[in-house]
Amino acid sequence: MAESLAMQDTAAPDLPPTDRKLGLSAAEAQRRLARFGANAIADKPTPAWKLLAAKFWAPVPWMLEAVIVLQLLLGRRLEALVIAALLVFNAVVAFVQEQRAKDALALLRKQLHVTARVLRDGRWQPIPAEQVVPGDIVHVRAGDLVPADLLLFDGAVALDQAALTGESLPVDAGPGKPAYTGAIVRQGEAGGEVTATGARTFFGRTAELVRTSNAPSHMQRTIFAIVERLVIFDAALVVLVLAYALLHHLALPDTAVFALMLLVASVPVALPATYTLATAVSSLQLAHRGVLVTRLPAVEEAASMDTLVSDKTGTLTQNALTLAGAIALAAGSDENAVLRAASLASDDATQDPLDLAILGPARERGLLADAPQRQAFHPFDPSTRRSEGVYTVNEQAWHAVKGASTVIGPLCRLDAAQQAALDAAERRLAADGARVLAVAAGPADALQLLGVVGLSDPPRPDAAALIAQLTQLGVRVCMATGDAQETARAIGARLGLGTRVCVAQGAAAQNPEDCDLYARVLPEDKHAIVRALQQAGHVTGMTGDGVNDAPALRQAELGIAVASATDVAKAAAGVVLTDPGLGGVLTVVRAGREVHRRMLTYTLNKTLKTFEITVFLTLGLWLTGGFVISPMLIVLLLFANDFVTMSIATDRVRPAPKPQRWAVRRLVGAAAVLGALSLLFSFSAYWWIRGTQDLGAQQMQTVVFLLLVFTNQASIYVLRTDGRLWSFAPGRWMALASAGDVTLVSLLATLGWLMAPVPPALVAGLLASCAVFALALDATKHLAFRRFAIV
Structure with missing residues (x-):
């Protein structure tokens, strides 16, 4: 398609041509940046008033607004005013919390940007893609996202434009051809001049690094599944309430208000703000520890990861290749001859670590002093798994080739004896963990195997300890490498990964539990490894760095760049590490389990309280023949409880020692058991006070309100830790929110604001009895958690 598309007119035809050897000057670049603006599509932020207004346009606000209308129709103006004030307060709190989360995400996005190599003042330099201007000279190579619309003038590249045009095959581009913003450079290198930026680009958008997925995470799906069950349960109670009201001739408007309140009680009003705040705050903390989050759900997915497939070079090893040795296999050849041929199949310009590790020792030994004239060079390509230099020797083309033994051997047409010698030499060097390359030289149609070279990349000093720590957390670490099986086995043994070596094809791909190490892995094999693990029921993490790793990084539940x-790998991943090694993975696993623990507390508490509140109010109606709490107090109750539950998002927690999975039935079962105990306590306290205290109907409504607020406090502190409730102090914000909530509702109840007053001694007695109840609930928690395997 790119061939048929006419190149868009330059953004500014009046711009003079740029000197391709010097590029733009810094001053000229600044002038053009001011003229054309940043190389980005300007966001069109929604006005704050619209975001705030949206808080009043949803199912829960609709039900509350209906209650306000009904209260006005019944002449209860004060109740309607209070409910309206609480509705506004809740909307403002949710709006503020979401803005806080968005600010945290904005900080992350500033750290996650595409870079561009630009020629300015005669010097190549990396700059943020947003600062590229028309007329800039830009260089792109494999693994890059094209930062702006370019007109290429040298080099050749294969461009993947699938995201732009839908074409599945890469498009070749060279001098005189366009390269459009957002295309992925699959192969090659090229230079080009920027013709358009920002909104003026051909496709009207820039390449985004942070591609946030809109799909809900496992946690979100689980919570909404629980909410769905709660709504169905409450709807059944509403039917019973309506039936009772009809049979006993209760006022229809009052019954409608009560029924609406029951439904409101089952909806987690604070869920979106709590979830977004919990993950965003955790992401911001991770950024300070060297882990950048590109998709918020990735933080929570890290909690359930039980298998990590890690690449070797630079992650488990130091990415500092050194020559481990060379073995000559051809008659009349020696170690220096093998090393010389290998160096002639290498090039400094590629900056390939393999090439640099070979060229250094070759130059030190003076093996390149009389190097022949080079005609061409073909750098290493993952698809061919070899590199090749073409030289002129005796006025004929002479080739020096190095690469995987499985590739070089067939090129040399080895007989059985030669193949056996090659295999033995490879095993000898690989036994110590060296990466082995076969070396051949000669005419293209008569290549001769000269020998093999071994390159050693020692493990990182911290790798074994980090693997052990991940294992203790229940995460099995596997290694995927392009090295031979012997090399993989030697590295795996040194790192404590195991020694079971597999290949990514065939039976091994179907039985991933039998594999500790994957050898001779091509980039496209990583995707198959991830899929095999997922089909076996594992939640999988995958590390990667190259453009070909992107499918596997996207497929994995936790893709780790x-x-x-490369920019492409970062765009596909869920998290990006800024420090080498696996330390960042350990950090994100612990952070993910902390988020999981917080949301587990929220989910269990919401389910428990919904069960308690709705059943209490329904049974209260049946047993007393009247409504045991007013609609205004129900709304006040829900907001008072949400005020504390939102603080769960920043609470101090202990991460679980093993991977966590969400299971709806187990969570609902445990919450139902604990909710039944809480309901029993609330009813017992209610009937005892009703029978022993001389209180009016409205005062008893105040008692119900206090009971349901105080038991909510108790359940939160019981559920926030797996141990005893006093064993782990809460976070500062939770402690402050809890203290403020208890103080406020106690003052309202004793002073008679918004409710009928009750004696201070009664309030204190209720608070003390709820504290004792918390101890009983805490003891039951251990039995329920064990029975339903919650942690």
Whole structure:
């Protein structure tokens, strides 16, 4: 398609041509940046008033607004005013919390940007893609996202434009051809001049690094599944309430208000703000510890990861290749001859670590002093798994080739004896963990195997300890490498990964539990490994750095782009590490389990309280023949409880020692058991006070309000930790929110604001009895958690 598309007119035809050897000057670049603006599509932020107004346009606000209308029709203006004030307060709190989360995400996005190599003042330099201007000279190579619309003038690249045009095959582009913003450079290198930026680009958008997925996470799906069950349960109670009201001739408007309140009680009003705040705050903390989050659900997915497939070079090893040795296999050849041929199949310009590790020792030994004239060079390509230099020797083309033994061997047409010698030499070097390359030279149609070279990349000093720590957390670490099986086995043994080596094809791909190490892995094999693990029921993490790793990073529940990753890999991953090694993975696993623990507390508490409140109010109606709480107090109750539950998002927690999975039935079962105990306590306290205290109907409504607020406090502190409720102090914000909530509702009840007053001694007695109840609930928690395998 790119061939048929006419190149868009330059953004500014009046711009003079740029000197391709010097590029733009810094001053000229600044002038053009001021003229054309940043190389980005300007966001069109929604006005704050619209975001705030949206808080009043949803199912829960609709029900509350209906209650306000009904209260006005019944002449209860004060109740309607209070409910309206609480509705506004809740909307403002949710709006403020979401803005806080958005601010945290904005900080992350500033750290996650595409870079561009630009020639300015005669010097190549990396700059943020947003600062590229028309007329800039830009260089792109494999693994890059094209930062702006370019007209290429040298080099050749294969461009993947699937995201732009839908074409599945890469498009070749060279001098005189366009390269459009957002295309992925699959192969090659090229230079080009920027013709358009920002909104003026051909496709009207820039390449975004942070591609946030709109799909809900496992946690969100689980919570909404629980909410769905709660709504169905409450709807059944509403039917019973309506039936009772009809049979006993209760006022229809009052019954409608009560029924609406029951439904409101089952909806987690604070869920969106709590979830977004919990993940955003955790993401911001991770950024300060060297882990950048590109998709918020990735934080929570890290909690359930039980298998991590890690690449070797630079992650488990130091990415500091050194020559481990060479073995000559051809008659008349020696170690220096093998090393010389290998160096002639290498090039400094590629900056390939393999090439640099070979060229250094070759130059030190003076093996390149009389190097022949080079005609061409073909750098290493993952598809061919070899590199090749073409030279002129005796006025004929002479080739020096190095690469995987499985590739070089067939090129040399080895007989059985030669193949056996090659295999033995490879095993000898690989036994110590060296990466082995076969070396051949000669005419293209008569290549001769000269020998093999071994390159050693020692493990990172911290790798074994980090793997052990991940294992203790229940995460099995596997290694995927392009090295031979012997090399993989030696590295795996040194790192404590195991020694079971597999290949990514065939039976091994179907039985991933039998594999500790994957050898001779091609980039496209990583996707198959991830799929095999997922089909076996594992929640999988995958590390990667190259453009070909992107499918596997996207497929994995937790795609991890390592510190040296290309922009494409970073765009596909859920998290990006800024420091080498696996330390960042350990950090994100612990952070994910902390988020999981917070949301587990929220979910269990919401389910428990919904069960308690709705059943209490329904049974209260049946047993007393009247409504045991007013609609205004129900609304006040829900907001008072949400005020505390939202603080769960920043609470101090202990991460679980093993991977966590969400299971709806187990969560609902445990919450139902604990909710039944809480309901029993609330009813017992209610009937005891009703029978022993001389209180009016409205005062008893105040008692119900206090009971349901105080038991909510008790359940939160019981559920926030797996141990005893006093064993782990809460976070500062939760403690402050809890203290403020208890103080406020106690004052309202004793002073008679918004409710009928009750004696201070009664309030204190209720608070003390709820504290004792918390101890009983805490003891039951251990039995329920064990029975339903919650942690």
